[in-house]
Amino acid sequence: METAKVEVNKNLQPNVDASKNSKRVKKKKSNFYKKESRAALIFILSPLIGYLIFTLYPFLFSIYASFTAWNGLGSMNFVGIDNYVKLFTDDYFGRSLFNTLFMMVGIPIGLLVSLMLAMGLNRKIPGTTTFRVIYYIPVISSLAAISVLWQWAYNGDYGLVNQFLSVIGIDGPNWLQNKDTVKPALMIMAIWKGLGFSMLLYLAALQSVPRIYYEAAELDGANAFQRFKNITWPMVKPVTFFLVITNIIGGAQMFTEVNIMTPTGGPEYSSATVVFYIWQKAFNNLQMGYASTMSVVLGLIIFIVTLIQFKLNDRSSFEID
Amino acid sequence: MKKKSYRIVTALLLISILLLSACAGGGSEKASGSKSDDGKKELTFMFRGGEAEEEAYGKAIDKFEEENPGVTVKMIVTAADQYATKLKASITGNQVPDVFYIEPGTVRSYVHSNVLLDLTEYVENNENINLDNIWKFGVDTYRFDGETQGKGSIYAMPKDVGPFSLGYNKTMFEEAGLELPDKDTPMTWDEFIKANQALTKDTDGDGKIDQYGTGFNVNWVLQPFVWSNGGDFLDETQTKVTVDTPEFAEALQWFADHQNVYEITPSIEDAQTLDTYQRWMQGQLAFFPVAPWDLATFDTELDFEYDVIPYPAGKTGESAAWIGSLGIAVGQNTEHPDLATELVYYLTASEEGQQALSDARIQIPNLKDMAAEWAADDTMAPENKEEYLQIVEEYGHALPANNTYNAEWYDYFFTNVQPVLDGDKTAAEYVKEIQPKMQEFLDNARQLEEQAK
Numbered sequence: 001m002e003t004a005k006v007e008v009n010k011n012l013q014p015n016v017d018a019s020k021n022s023k024r025v026k027k028k029k030s031n032f033y034k035k036e037s038r039a040a041l042i043f044i045l046s047p048l049i050g051y052l053i054f055t056l057y058p059f060l061f062s063i064y065a066s067f068t069a070w071n072g073l074g075s076m077n078f079v080g081i082d083n084y085v086k087l088f089t090d091d092y093f094g095r096s097l098f099n100t101l102f103m104m105v106g107i108p109i110g111l112l113v114s115l116m117l118a119m120g121l122n123r124k125i126p127g128t129t130t131f132r133v134i135y136y137i138p139v140i141s142s143l144a145a146i147s148v149l150w151q152w153a154y155n156g157d158y159g160l161v162n163q164f165l166s167v168i169g170i171d172g173p174n175w176l177q178n179k180d181t182v183k184p185a186l187m188i189m190a191i192w193k194g195l196g197f198s199m200l201l202y203l204a205a206l207q208s209v210p211r212i213y214y215e216a217a218e219l220d221g222a223n224a225f226q227r228f229k230n231i232t233w234p235m236v237k238p239v240t241f242f243l244v245i246t247n248i249i250g251g252a253q254m255f256t257e258v259n260i261m262t263p264t265g266g267p268e269y270s271s272a273t274v275v276f277y278i279w280q281k282a283f284n285n286l287q288m289g290y291a292s293t294m295s296v297v298l299g300l301i302i303f304i305v306t307l308i309q310f311k312l313n314d315r316s317s318f319e320i321d
Numbered sequence: 322m323k324k325k326s327y328r329i330v331t332a333l334l335l336i337s338i339l340l341l342s343a344c345a346g347g348g349s350e351k352a353s354g355s356k357s358d359d360g361k362k363e364l365t366f367m368f369r370g371g372e373a374e375e376e377a378y379g380k381a382i383d384k385f386e387e388e389n390p391g392v393t394v395k396m397i398v399t400a401a402d403q404y405a406t407k408l409k410a411s412i413t414g415n416q417v418p419d420v421f422y423i424e425p426g427t428v429r430s431y432v433h434s435n436v437l438l439d440l441t442e443y444v445e446n447n448e449n450i451n452l453d454n455i456w457k458f459g460v461d462t463y464r465f466d467g468e469t470q471g472k473g474s475i476y477a478m479p480k481d482v483g484p485f486s487l488g489y490n491k492t493m494f495e496e497a498g499l500e501l502p503d504k505d506t507p508m509t510w511d512e513f514i515k516a517n518q519a520l521t522k523d524t525d526g527d528g529k530i531d532q533y534g535t536g537f538n539v540n541w542v543l544q545p546f547v548w549s550n551g552g553d554f555l556d557e558t559q560t561k562v563t564v565d566t567p568e569f570a571e572a573l574q575w576f577a578d579h580q581n582v583y584e585i586t587p588s589i590e591d592a593q594t595l596d597t598y599q600r601w602m603q604g605q606l607a608f609f610p611v612a613p614w615d616l617a618t619f620d621t622e623l624d625f626e627y628d629v630i631p632y633p634a635g636k637t638g639e640s641a642a643w644i645g646s647l648g649i650a651v652g653q654n655t656e657h658p659d660l661a662t663e664l665v666y667y668l669t670a671s672e673e674g675q676q677a678l679s680d681a682r683i684q685i686p687n688l689k690d691m692a693a694e695w696a697a698d699d700t701m702a703p704e705n706k707e708e709y710l711q712i713v714e715e716y717g718h719a720l721p722a723n724n725t726y727n728a729e730w731y732d733y734f735f736t737n738v739q740p741v742l743d744g745d746k747t748a749a750e751y752v753k754e755i756q757p758k759m760q761e762f763l764d765n766a767r768q769l770e771e772q773a774k
Contacts, residue, residue: 071430071773072412073412073430073431073773074773179739264736283406283409286773
């Protein structure tokens with residue numbers, strides 16, 4: 001351990017000096033480049049090793065584990081595709097997959113709201129900085145802490161949400177204990193949490209739209225909606241594409257909020273997501289092998305969905321020059 | 322320039338982290354509890370719990386370190402909900418702590434996978450340990466002969482036994498002029514409902530009910546009613562799910578009727594444990610479960626008097642209750658089996674350790690004679706602490722999933738029970754419908770256990 005550190009230091013230290021002198025001492029240049037490329041190698045190596053140890057190895061391992069009966073403690077027994085066959089008749093897997101997909105309905109809603117917010121904050125009105133900070137606070141807060149807070153907000157009796165609803169004359173449900181409201185409740189929270197991030201990206205995209213387009217459109221007599229449809233929307237499309245992809249991947253992996261807010265997976269398993277079910281199987285019910293099978297299938301689903309999105313995006317993309 | 326050196330430092334840090342983790346992976350054959358250079362020995366003790374536990378165990382560990390010079394104990398505390406995951410990860414990674422908590426439900430899988438050290442010989446040969454003075458239920462929970470739990474070798478010593486008893490709001494009874502429930506003879510179900518109905522009312526005259534009889538959480542309070550009505554979740558062989566008996570259905574229906582027929586609980590919308598616990602704390606409920614780990618909190622937080630009684634009895638006329646437990650076990654690959662088992666003794670059966678835990682008021686002492694003193698101590702509420710000892714010695718049951726390979730079959734019952742509680746489905750329909758599915762899960766668990774052996 002120690003020696004590795006020293007070696008690296010030796011390699012890097014002269015570079016710092018060399019860069020100062022490089023212009024003057026031309027002859028040493030090749031040596032310098034060699035050293036520099038060695039330094040570059042080290043920079044590349046660290047993420048590469050990280051990828052190999054923490055991503056590729058576990059990935060390949062879980063593919064292998066998905067073909068075994070393994071309780072996560074003892075030895076692994078190869079069982080072929082048994083686990084995959086079982087998946088098709090697993091009632092809970094179906095339910096949790098449905099829940100996961102259902103909660104993704106919140107993604108377009110969240111994007112729409114954040115685009116509108118971004119457009120609002122893009123104007124020259126006082127206090128925009130304050131609002132940006134307010135909307136961004138949930139993004140930097142810990143998801144676990146937020147989940148605990150919202151658990152209280154959704155409380156049937158004393159919760160903020162129901163207190164607010166009762167002010168406008170609605171008798172709110174016990175959000176997290178009712179199988180019909182638990183998914184919307186989690187969706188609302190996810191939208192709220194993601195708002196700031198999407199809004200920030202949209203804001204950056206909006207600010208890079210050249211003013212002249214709007215001026216030209218106004219001269220041509222385009223109204224606000226036409227300007228939005230023909231200028232704003234196409235110009236922020238790459239950001240939308242990026243957000244849709246990352247949101248779908250994130251949505252497919254939803255776990256923390258479910259685990260904290262509904263530790264048993266909700267009434268009749270109505271809030272359990274796929275990852276929650278995988279985690280339960282692996283760590284509570286001693287079926288690490290079967291859990292790996294589900295992870296592999298989930299990974300495949302995400303991969304295919306993302307591929308389709310890229311294809312769709314290719315078809316409708318265009319260049320402005 | 323500054324920026325560059327910053328980057329170099331970051332890169333170095335990353336690399337050293339990577340190498341460190343690689344080293345950790347490489348040295349995995351050597352279990353934890355390594356000898357450090359100066360010949361000192363270190364044991365690791367992993368557990369979950371609050372500050373009170375940490376402090377109490379600190380005292381027991383001080384004593385242990387005093388008696389065993391050169392040995393230090395490293396405590397690893399985790400949050401309660403992360404403990405199981407963390408322990409599993411350390412087992413998979415071959416970094417099993419020397420001494421750690423286990424749940425009764427994990428004994429089978431851990432023994433099959435050779436995670437636990439057999440403590441039988443040590444426990445029987447240690448002259449400080451008197452098994453007759455430790456709760457039999459507690460020790461038997463961690464016995465396993467490869468087939469049946471409760472028999473054979475001892476794989477852990479009980480950290481505690483946790484009888485889950487029923488409490489009632491004494492002040493509320495007195496204000497209503499009702500006769501206090503008897504502490505020895507359990508009420509019948511009808512008597513229980515009548516008392517509840519008499520206490521469910523609107524006390525401040527605003528037309529809304531603000532005082533209720535009870536509000537039980539089905540996950541934790543259904544079992545006593547099922548047992549006392551002659552039903553059970555499993556048959557004696559622990560291989561057949563028996564929730565579809567009329568006795569079981571009757572108990573479940575009666576439980577659901579608290580809300581839907583007798584209306585002695587907060588309404589459906591409000592029936593969340595958190596709420597009923599809060600309501601009990603605020604003195605709005607007449608009956609609520611009270612466990613030993615609640616006593617310290619209730620002592621300072623409640624502004625009414627309470628006491629514990631047996632659960633109301635169903636058809637059999639006998640009360641029933643469950644007893645929770647956690648065990649303290651030793652990893653099979655520990656480098657210092659003698660010291661580790663000695664530490665288990667200090668934590669679970671030594672007078673210093675038990676006295677510290679008892680003083681912290683978080684559990685019943687494991688030592689029977691000390692527990693008798695604890696029960697007789699009338700400076701601490703509730704008065705009838707004797708009830709806890711009776712549950713442990715006379716009428717307590719283990720939780721149904723404690724003796725099966727996993728708890729999936731059991732969880733399935735509670736995950737899907739809501740329609741019965743809401744009155745949308747009868748208990749008889751539900752148990753008939755759910756039994757085959759539960760049986761399937763149990764059969765699957767048994768098959769998995771065979772594979773793991």
